Amino acid sequence: MFLPVVAAALVLLSIGLYLAFFVAPIEAVMGFAQKIFYFHVPVAWVTFLSVILGAAFSIKYLLGRSEGSDRVARSAVEIAAVFGAMVLVTGPLWAYKAWGTPWVWDVRLTTFLVLELVLLSYLLIRAYAGPEGRKVAPGIAIFGVAQLPLVYFSVDLWRGPHPRVVTSGGLQPEMLAALVVCTLGFMLLYFALLRLRVEQLRCEHLVDDLHLLVEDMEMNS
Amino acid sequence: MKRDRVGNFIAIAILAAALSSMGEARASDSVPDSRIEVETEAWPPADFEPSTKLGDEAASGAEPFVYAAYVVIWALLVAYLVLLWRRQKRVGEEIEMLRRRLERLAGK
Numbered sequence: 001m002f003l004p005v006v007a008a009a010l011v012l013l014s015i016g017l018y019l020a021f022f023v024a025p026i027e028a029v030m031g032f033a034q035k036i037f038y039f040h041v042p043v044a045w046v047t048f049l050s051v052i053l054g055a056a057f058s059i060k061y062l063l064g065r066s067e068g069s070d071r072v073a074r075s076a077v078e079i080a081a082v083f084g085a086m087v088l089v090t091g092p093l094w095a096y097k098a099w100g101t102p103w104v105w106d107v108r109l110t111t112f113l114v115l116e117l118v119l120l121s122y123l124l125i126r127a128y129a130g131p132e133g134r135k136v137a138p139g140i141a142i143f144g145v146a147q148l149p150l151v152y153f154s155v156d157l158w159r160g161p162h163p164r165v166v167t168s169g170g171l172q173p174e175m176l177a178a179l180v181v182c183t184l185g186f187m188l189l190y191f192a193l194l195r196l197r198v199e200q201l202r203c204e205h206l207v208d209d210l211h212l213l214v215e216d217m218e219m220n221s
Numbered sequence: 222m223k224r225d226r227v228g229n230f231i232a233i234a235i236l237a238a239a240l241s242s243m244g245e246a247r248a249s250d251s252v253p254d255s256r257i258e259v260e261t262e263a264w265p266p267a268d269f270e271p272s273t274k275l276g277d278e279a280a281s282g283a284e285p286f287v288y289a290a291y292v293v294i295w296a297l298l299v300a301y302l303v304l305l306w307r308r309q310k311r312v313g314e315e316i317e318m319l320r321r322r323l324e325r326l327a328g329k
Contacts, residue, residue: 031283089294203312204308210319
């Protein structure tokens with residue numbers, strides 16, 4: 001199931017690229033620079049989805065102490081950090097052309113940066129805090145999801161320079177098609193990566209158990 | 222001792238009188254106001270609609286930035302896949318090591 005999903009994702013992303021560069025018209029206000037939007041926005045949405053999944057499975061882990069939930073939460077937060085990094089790199093590339101500077105301390109940009117730092121802190125705790133980190137990290141994932149409304153609605157609540165084309169419904173059908181196809185492609189890719197990482201964590205857990213088992217056998221023999 | 226106290230009292234009284242007369246003199250002068258009256262406006266104004274409009278000059282050189290953004294996304298994806306592959310390789314090495322240890326145990 002993994003390979004067909006990856007293949008479907010790659011096909012969709014290829015179609016999305018074609019639609020973005022050859023079908024969707026050049027946007028009147030931002031010009032060619034707006035083409036970044038067809039990957040930047042889906043990647044941001046996938047980040048949001050991954051943060052929500054990470055928090056949901058963190059809550060499930062806190063309630064039931066299930067290893068499976070912990071693995072999904074950890075994988076989701078890790079992939080959210082990767083996709084968040086993509087957003088934080090592609091945004092300034094666009095902003096450098098649009099605003100003349102790669103970064104402004106706009107509320108949307110700043111809250112997203114804080115979200116990325118929260119995700120990184122989760123990963124650092126999981127990597128270096130040992131068994132205690134498993135108790136603390138879910139709280140950080142929940143803190144991250146609590147920040148999402150602030151990130152999402154910041155452009156409406158505090159008027160800043162960050163564009164809000166999608167929310168104001170200003171997309172032509174060709175642009176919307178490119179955006180939808182790219183979003184579907186990234187969603188499929190995301191679920192394939194999530195599945196891969198969860199399986200990998202399960203393998204690592206099994207290997208740790210096997211280590212203990214073999215050590216026991218060596219001591220008893 | 223008593224003379225010293227009287228002398229101190231007289232000195233303080235003279236000083237206080239001098240200070241109060243100076244204060245009155247300053248109060249009677251017209252004090253220039255150094256503050257500048259400026260009409261301030263609330264920003265952003267109520268009818269502000271945030272938008273980003275590129276001038277022709279800025280829009281013309283956008284291609285490298287757009288392509289760089291797409292390359293960065295794919296580069297980060299590939300980097301993450303390489304990280305996953307390295308982790309998987311490490312797991313495979315550990316499984317191989319465990320297999321050898323089990324074989325040694327079985328041979329005893």
